[in-house]
Amino acid sequence: MKIAVLVKILPDDQDIQVNGDRTLDFSRAKSTVSTYDLNAIEAAAQLAAKADAQLVAVTCGPKSINDSKTRKNILSRGVDELYMLADDGLELADAYQTGRILAAMVQKIGDVDLVIAGDGSADLYAQQVDIQTAEALGWPAINGGTALDTDGTTVTVTRMLETEREVIRMPLPAVVSVAPEVALPRIAGMKDVLAAGKKPVVEFTAEELGGIAAPTIETVEILAPVPTPRKKQIFDAADEGAIDAFVAALREVM
Amino acid sequence: MKTLVIAENEAAARELAAGARAYADEVVYATFADPVTGIADKCLVVEVPEGQAKEAAFDTFVKILADEDPQMVFFEPTRRLKALVGRLAAHDGASVMTDISAIDEESVKTRYFGGIAERTAKSITPVAFCSAGAGTFKDAEPSGTDVVETVEYVAPAVTLECVERETLPPAEVDLTAADKVVAAGRGFGSEEELEEARTFCKAIGAELGCTRPLTETEDWFPREAYIGVSGLMLSPEVYVGIGVSGQMQHMVGVDRAQVAFAINKDAHAPIFDKVDYGLIGAINDVLPKINAKLS
Numbered sequence: 172m173k174i175a176v177l178v179k180i181l182p183d184d185q186d187i188q189v190n191g192d193r194t195l196d197f198s199r200a201k202s203t204v205s206t207y208d209l210n211a212i213e214a215a216a217q218l219a220a221k222a223d224a225q226l227v228a229v230t231c232g233p234k235s236i237n238d239s240k241t242r243k244n245i246l247s248r249g250v251d252e253l254y255m256l257a258d259d260g261l262e263l264a265d266a267y268q269t270g271r272i273l274a275a276m277v278q279k280i281g282d283v284d285l286v287i288a289g290d291g292s293a294d295l296y297a298q299q300v301d302i303q304t305a306e307a308l309g310w311p312a313i314n315g316g317t318a319l320d321t322d323g324t325t326v327t328v329t330r331m332l333e334t335e336r337e338v339i340r341m342p343l344p345a346v347v348s349v350a351p352e353v354a355l356p357r358i359a360g361m362k363d364v365l366a367a368g369k370k371p372v373v374e375f376t377a378e379e380l381g382g383i384a385a386p387t388i389e390t391v392e393i394l395a396p397v398p399t400p401r402k403k404q405i406f407d408a409a410d411e412g413a414i415d416a417f418v419a420a421l422r423e424v425m
Numbered sequence: 426m427k428t429l430v431i432a433e434n435e436a437a438a439r440e441l442a443a444g445a446r447a448y449a450d451e452v453v454y455a456t457f458a459d460p461v462t463g464i465a466d467k468c469l470v471v472e473v474p475e476g477q478a479k480e481a482a483f484d485t486f487v488k489i490l491a492d493e494d495p496q497m498v499f500f501e502p503t504r505r506l507k508a509l510v511g512r513l514a515a516h517d518g519a520s521v522m523t524d525i526s527a528i529d530e531e532s533v534k535t536r537y538f539g540g541i542a543e544r545t546a547k548s549i550t551p552v553a554f555c556s557a558g559a560g561t562f563k564d565a566e567p568s569g570t571d572v573v574e575t576v577e578y579v580a581p582a583v584t585l586e587c588v589e590r591e592t593l594p595p596a597e598v599d600l601t602a603a604d605k606v607v608a609a610g611r612g613f614g615s616e617e618e619l620e621e622a623r624t625f626c627k628a629i630g631a632e633l634g635c636t637r638p639l640t641e642t643e644d645w646f647p648r649e650a651y652i653g654v655s656g657l658m659l660s661p662e663v664y665v666g667i668g669v670s671g672q673m674q675h676m677v678g679v680d681r682a683q684v685a686f687a688i689n690k691d692a693h694a695p696i697f698d699k700v701d702y703g704l705i706g707a708i709n710d711v712l713p714k715i716n717a718k719l720s
Contacts, residue, residue, distance in 0.1 A: 184538045184654055185674060195542055266511075266520040293654075294538050297523040299511045306515035311583045313478065315504040327588070332504050338589035339478050351648065387520045391545040393537050399680050401701050407692070408706025417686075418718045420702040424605075424663045424684050425629055 172224035172323060175277055176215035177288040177300065178245055179205040180236035184293050189395040202241050209248070209356035211289035214319065214349050216249030216357075218287075222321050227280060231256040231272050232264070237374075246367035247359035254280055256375045258383065265388040266295075270303025275380035277308060285326055286310070287319075288348040301348035312346040313339050317353050427451040429495040431486075431510055435461050436559065437501035442569065444562030445499050448530070452569065453493050455576075457482070464567035470575045478585035480509050485579045487516060495552065502556035510554060519550035525557050539654030540677035598632055600650065605631035605663040606679065608652050609645075611638050612668015612689060612708050616645045621712040622667055628719035631665065636675045653678035664700075668708050671696025688712065 182200035190196050204212075212228065219226035228250045230236060237257040245253055254276055261268070277283050286308075288301035298314070305312035318329040327340045328347050359367075377383050404420070406413035428449035432438035438454060442464040445452045454465035457479055462468060469489060471482045490498070490513060500510045502524050514521045525533040526543070533555055537544040548554070600606055607629075609622050619633075626633045635646040637653060652659060653675035664682035668689060669675060676699050679685065685700040690707040697703040704711060 184541065187538060187541055189541070189673065193542075195538075267515060267518065268520075270515060295523070295544075296536070296539065297521065298507050299514075299521050299523060302508050302511035303515045303520070306512050311585055312508060312512070313480070313585065314508045330504070331593070334593055334595075336589075336591050336593055337478065337587055340586045340588050342583060387518065387548065387550045388522065388546050389549050391532055391547060393542050393544045395542045396540070396677070396680065398699065399682075399685075401685060401699060403698065403703070404701065405692075405697050405703035405705065408704055408711045413704065414706075414711060414714050414718065417688075417702060417704040418715055421629060421665075421686065421715075421719070 172222055173283050174215050174219050174224045174285045175227050175229050175283045176212050177273055178208045178228050178230040179292045180230055180232055180241050181205055181294050193394040202236060202238050204244055205293045207291060207351050208289035210351045210354055211287050211349050212248045213354040213356045215287040217354055218319060226250050227252045227254060229254045229273055229276050231261055233259045233262040242372055243364055243367040246370045247363040248357060252370060253372045258377045260377060260383045263390050265386055266297055266299035266303045267387045268384045269300050271307050271384045272380055273304045274307030276375060284343045286346040290350050301346055305346035310344050310346050311341045314348040316347050316349040319347055427495040428497040428499055429493055430454040430499045431506060432456055432501040433503050439464055439567050440562050441499045441557060443565035443567035447565055455489060460573050462571040463569050465569040468573045470573060472578060476587055478587050479505050481581045481585045483509060483512055484581050485576055486513050488579055489576060498552060498554045500556050502558050514554040517552055519552055519554055521554040521556060522546060523556050525555050540658055541654060600632050600634050600657055600659060603632035604661055605629055606634055606659055606661040607631045607665045608634050608636060608669055609639060609667055610636040610669030624716045625712060628716060636669055666696050669696055670694050671699055
């Protein structure tokens, strides 16, 4: 059995700064694995171990995603092989373009029985690439998985909806996206990181995959919101009456 | 223009149908059960057979999209509909613009990196697909007829068998519904110190949330209590940040608070630039004093 986990590599949101003109400054933000994809990798690794399956990771994005630290990060988490398309044509790619490419990669890898995706990416959080990939592959899909199991011919997914819990069974091959609570990402040890450096990384070209589809969404602009104006009345507790003044302000809104 | 509204719940159906009416001459609304009348020109009901996931209605919705031929599809951002309508968009060669916060004739706005920025985008496909959460069209009023049609179910090629289904008990704490929200930050040195914050919350009638390190590094809170980028985005009446430095990644989650307060021992903490009232002082020193005055 072969399981593929979809991974997005993007700038670390903790290091994004806002410029004076409200545009974003990514210069200090290093590439990282999108937060919730770490939970998906862990869930996939646990299922692969249980089902004695091979686990491959599949990622695509602009050229900046291809750095050795991020590759090792992915491969140190129980992943056997990494497949990548790093092409600047995928800068700001929409869910349709991304789903088409990921599906082409899954088909090219071959013999994949189950695709696992994370809850949503740190940048757009559109929660659409799982279903776009499934439609491009023509496979059934279920989202919001909090537990999954497979007998080799079907996958059973426990999912949490807004006000319901469901258990869904569908035949393989299939796509499942998982909620963050499905599994806690592991902390890779030094041995895992060293071993990760020796694992295979296969780089595709867009041509091999039939090219990148035309965009379906056009980004007009990306700007930080205008902050709400504030009074900024600051009291120093070392001063007489400061706490009383602060409490009085609190009482105003109670 | 014609808009197709797809919603599972009544409140969302009403709001989306009302929002659609501002742009569309014709509004068609589709749902699974308990159709709401008087909000659209026509209501379509898709009955999914027992023992199947609702996403099994995909082929039926493909037929609805072809028959109705709308220029826009608005849907309620539930998990199910993100999968079902997302697949419909994919089938139609389009992408969904998820959880839009604003819309005009030209474009929509969505969050980027959890709210650090806003992305203005437009669909360049024949049919635009958008999901919009509660509050997006809150001032609009729906109107329509009582026409309800049951759509013939088209069985899917692959069965999504629903083995179990149960209704979940309501969540104990819902920060999104709280009028007043207190966030605890890294300034709290230990889990025990949070007791003072809880006392403070009781005194002012607030719910307690936290910044990212307190749920990730420390595990003092469930992940659902984390306020900020890739966590909760709130619009409370009152926000109080205690021991919170004021990093943008947290503050975007409470920027829409009507009145904001902060307590921090560092006079230079960035949060003091982002609140209405601030108090410079150590939590251990000032919070018990504030609690004593409030009790």
